[in-house]
Amino acid sequence: MLLERIYDEDLAQASYVIGCQATGEAIVIDPRRDVDEYMRLADKHGLRIAHVTETHIHADYLSGTREFAARTGARMHVSDEGGPDWTYGTGFDDADRMHDGDEIVVGNVTLRAVHTPGHTPEHLSFLVTDGAQAQEPGFMLTGDFVFVGDVGRPDLLDEAAGGVDTRFEGAHQLFASLRDRFLTLPDYVQVLPAHGAGSACGKSLGAIAATTVGYERAFSWWAPYLAADDEQGFVDELLSGQPDAHAYFARMKSQNRTGPAVLHPRAPLPERSTAEVQHLLERDLAILVDTRDRRQVHDGTVVGSLNIPGAAKAATYGAWVYDSEAEHRPLVLLADDREEAERMRDHLVRVGIDAVDGFIRSLDGLELVQPRLLQPEELDGLADVNLVDVRGSSEHADGHIPGSAHLSGGRALWHLDELPADGTVVTYCQSGVRNSVVASALRRAGVDVVELDGSYLGWLQTTGREPATS
Numbered sequence: 156m157l158l159e160r161i162y163d164e165d166l167a168q169a170s171y172v173i174g175c176q177a178t179g180e181a182i183v184i185d186p187r188r189d190v191d192e193y194m195r196l197a198d199k200h201g202l203r204i205a206h207v208t209e210t211h212i213h214a215d216y217l218s219g220t221r222e223f224a225a226r227t228g229a230r231m232h233v234s235d236e237g238g239p240d241w242t243y244g245t246g247f248d249d250a251d252r253m254h255d256g257d258e259i260v261v262g263n264v265t266l267r268a269v270h271t272p273g274h275t276p277e278h279l280s281f282l283v284t285d286g287a288q289a290q291e292p293g294f295m296l297t298g299d300f301v302f303v304g305d306v307g308r309p310d311l312l313d314e315a316a317g318g319v320d321t322r323f324e325g326a327h328q329l330f331a332s333l334r335d336r337f338l339t340l341p342d343y344v345q346v347l348p349a350h351g352a353g354s355a356c357g358k359s360l361g362a363i364a365a366t367t368v369g370y371e372r373a374f375s376w377w378a379p380y381l382a383a384d385d386e387q388g389f390v391d392e393l394l395s396g397q398p399d400a401h402a403y404f405a406r407m408k409s410q411n412r413t414g415p416a417v418l419h420p421r422a423p424l425p426e427r428s429t430a431e432v433q434h435l436l437e438r439d440l441a442i443l444v445d446t447r448d449r450r451q452v453h454d455g456t457v458v459g460s461l462n463i464p465g466a467a468k469a470a471t472y473g474a475w476v477y478d479s480e481a482e483h484r485p486l487v488l489l490a491d492d493r494e495e496a497e498r499m500r501d502h503l504v505r506v507g508i509d510a511v512d513g514f515i516r517s518l519d520g521l522e523l524v525q526p527r528l529l530q531p532e533e534l535d536g537l538a539d540v541n542l543v544d545v546r547g548s549s550e551h552a553d554g555h556i557p558g559s560a561h562l563s564g565g566r567a568l569w570h571l572d573e574l575p576a577d578g579t580v581v582t583y584c585q586s587g588v589r590n591s592v593v594a595s596a597l598r599r600a601g602v603d604v605v606e607l608d609g610s611y612l613g614w615l616q617t618t619g620r621e622p623a624t625s
Contacts, residue, residue, distance in 0.1 A: 156264050156285040157181075157200055158294070160347070160364060161192060165470045165502055166216050167353035167360070171296060173283065174202040175262025182206035182261045183229070184281065184296050185349050186219035188415060189501040190226060193219075206259055208232040208266075210298025210349060211278040212241065214311050214404040215356060216470065216505045217415040221246055225417045232259055236270045237277030246414015253279060263287045271300040271336050273329025274307030274356070280336070282344075294345045295368070300329075301337055302348045303361030304375055309393065311356070311408075314400035326390040333381055342369025355398045355565075399548050401565030403474040403506060410507060418504060424488075424496050427513040429520040432487055436521070439484070441512065442477075442599075443521075446489045446499065449591035453606075455523035461486075462595040464588065466495065469502035472589075475565050476596035477508055485512035492516070526594065527605040529581055531617040534607070541575040543582050545593045546611070550585065554622035556614055559583070564593040571600060583607035583614070 157174040172193055174181035181202040183193050186209075197204050207223040211234065223229045233243045235252035243250065251257075255270035263286040271280045280300050282292035299307035309325025312318035345367055352362040359376065372378055380389035410416075427435075435441035436457065443460040445452055452462050463472045477486070486503075488511060490496035496514035503511060534540070534556075542559040544551050551561040562573050564584065574580055580602055584590040587610040597604045607614065615622070 156287065157202070158283075158347075159196055161196070162351070162364070163187060163216075163470075163505070164353075165468055166505065167351045168216055169347070169349050169351065169364075171347060172196055172202075172204075173261060173264055173266070174200060175264050175287075176200070176202075177287065178262030179203055180205040180262045182208065182259060182264075182266065183219075183223060184266075185209050185213075185298065186223060187505050188217045188219045188222055188418065189504055190219045190222050191501075193223075194227070203227075204229050206230050206232060206261060208253075208259065208281070210234075210280060210296065210300070211275045212243070212408060212411045213299075214408050214411075215354065215401075217407060217507050218411050219415075220250075221414050221417055224249070225419065234268075234270075234277040234279045236279065237272065237275065241275065241277040241412075244413035255279075266296075267292070269295075269336055271297070271332040273309050273325050273332050274299040275312065275325075276328070278307075282340075292340075292344060294347060295337075295340065296347050296349075297337075298349045299356050300332065300348075301346055301366075301371060302350060302357050303346070303363055303366045304371075305357040305359045305361070306333070306375075306377060306393070308357050308397045310397055311400055311404060314404070317405070322394055323390070326393050327386065329393065330381070330386050330389050333377065337368065338372060338381060340368045342367060342372065344368045346371065355401060355404075358397050396549060399563040399565060401474060401563075402569035403478075403565070406480060406507060415507065416509070418509070421500075424493055424500060424511065425513045426493065427487055427515045429515070429517075431513075432515050433521060435487065441487050442482075442484050443515075444486050444488045445518075445595075449587055452591055452595075453526055453528060455518075455525055456595075457518060457521055458524050459599050460595065461599060462591045463499075464592070466499040466502055469499045470505045472592045473503045473508050474506040476568060476592060476599075478568060479508050479510065483510070485510045487512060488514040489518065490514040490516065526591075526598070528608040529605045530608050531614040534581070534614070534618075539578040541578050541580045542607075543574065543580055544584070544611070545582050545589060546584050552625055554611075554624055556583065556611065557620075557623040559623075564589045567593050568596045568600060571597075571602065574602060578603075580604045581607055583610040585611050587613070 231250035259266040281296040283294040310322035312321040545564040
C-alpha cells in the first residue's frame with residue numbers, strides 16, 4: 156500500500172493519496188480543487204486515480220472531488236448521512252452515496268466508512284485496511300473529526316451556514332462519536348487528520364502530521380472528560396474560545412454541497428502590458444492585486460488595488476478581500492513571471508476565486524498613490540478616530556490598544572455595517588501584514604481608513620503603555 160499526504164500550508168489542509176501497487180489503482184481523500192499535484196504523484200508511482208472521496212462538506216476550501224471525476228473519470232463517493240438538510244446536491248448525481256459501514260475497495264486496500272457526526276452531521280471517517288499486510292484497520296482518516304490534540308469545532312454551521320444553536324447538538328454528537336467510535340479502536344491505529352496547526356476548523360490543533368488513537372486517549376485535552384463521562388464539561392470546554400469563522404466559509408459550504416464548478420485544464424495566464432492594465436483600471440474593468448510586502452505597498456500602489464502579499468497565503472488572504480459572489484471584475488496579478496502568477500492562481504481557485512485574467516511584471520508606468528499611515532505616538536492627540544483591531548478575537552482579548560473595537564480580518568469586508576459611519580477608521584493587527592491586506596479591501600469598499608504603522612507591536616514598543624484586556 157502507498158499512502159501519501161499532500162499538505163497545503165496556506166489553508167493548513169491535508170489530502171491523502173492511497174494506492175495499491177499490485178493493481179495500480181488509487182484513491183484521493185479530501186482533495187483541493189487544483190488537482191495537478193495529485194495527478195503528478197499518481198503518475199510518479201504508476202497509479203491510476205480510480206476513486207475520489209471526501210469526509211464531509213468542507214467550509215474552508217473548495218473540494219476537488221468533481222474536478223477529479225471530470226479529469227480522470229474517477230468514481231466519486233460522498234456521504235449520505237446526516238439527514239436531508241445535509242445531502243449533497245445535483246453536482247454529485249453520479250456519486251456513490253455512502254453510509255456507515257460501506258466500503259471502497261482499491262485493489263488490496265479497503266476503506267470502511269464510519270459515521271462520525273459532530274463537526275458536521277454528515278461527517279464520515281475512513282478506517283483503512285492494507286489487505287496485503289493485515290486483516291484489521293491500521294489507519295483512520297479522520298477528516299475534521301479528530302485532529303492532533305484537538306477535535307473539529309461544532310459551531311461552524313451556526314457561524315457559516317445560517318444555523319441556529321446547532322453547535323450544542325453538534326458538541327453532544329461529537330462526544331458520542333469519540334466515545335462510541337474513536338475510543339473503541341485499538342491504540343495502535345494511526346490517525347490522519349485533514350487539518351493542522353493554523354486551521355480555523357479547531358482551536359488548538361497540533362503541528363505534527365499524525366497521531367494515534369492511544370496518544371489522543373492519553374494526552375488530548377478532551378480525554379479526561381471522556382474518561383469521566385463528563386459530557387457537559389466536554390461541551391462547555393469545546394465551545395469556549397473557538398477562533399473567528401471567516402465570512403467566506405458560508406460560500407464554501409454552499410458551493411461544496413451543490414458541487415463546485417469544474418475548472419478543467421487551464422490555459423497559461425497571459426502577460427498584460429502596462430497600457431492594457433491602465434486601460435482596464437481607468438474603466439474599472441479589472442482589479443490589480445499588489446503582491447508585494449506591505450512596506451513596498453506603503454511606498455506606492457495602484458488606487459483600488461488589493462494587497463495579497465504573495466502566493467504562500469493567497470487563498471487565505473484572497474478570501475478575505477475578494478467577494479466572488481458580489482465582485483465580477485477580473486484580477487490582474489503583479490508577479491515576477493508566469494510561474495509565480497500561476498502558482499498564485501492555483502491558491503486562489505482553492506477558495507473559489509476563478510477570475511484571474513492575467514499578470515503584469517511591474518507597476519512602472521501606472522499611477523501610484525501612498526496609503527495613509529498613522530504613527531503610534533500620534534494616536535493620543537487625535538479626535539474622532541475610530542480604532543479597529545482586525546486580529547482574531549482571542550488576540551484581542553489577550554491584549555489590545557485601549558478604546559479599540561474588534562472586527563476580525565476574515566469578516567471585515569462582509570460586515571462594513573459594524574464599522575463607525577462617521578470619522579476616520581484606524582486599523583491595526585499584530586505586526587502589520589494582515590492590516591495591510593484588510594485595509595486595502597476596506598479602502599476599495601469606500602471606507603476612510605488609515606493603517607496604524609507597526610500595528611499593535613509597534614504601539615507597544617513606541618508608547619510603552621499597558622494594553623487593555625477583555
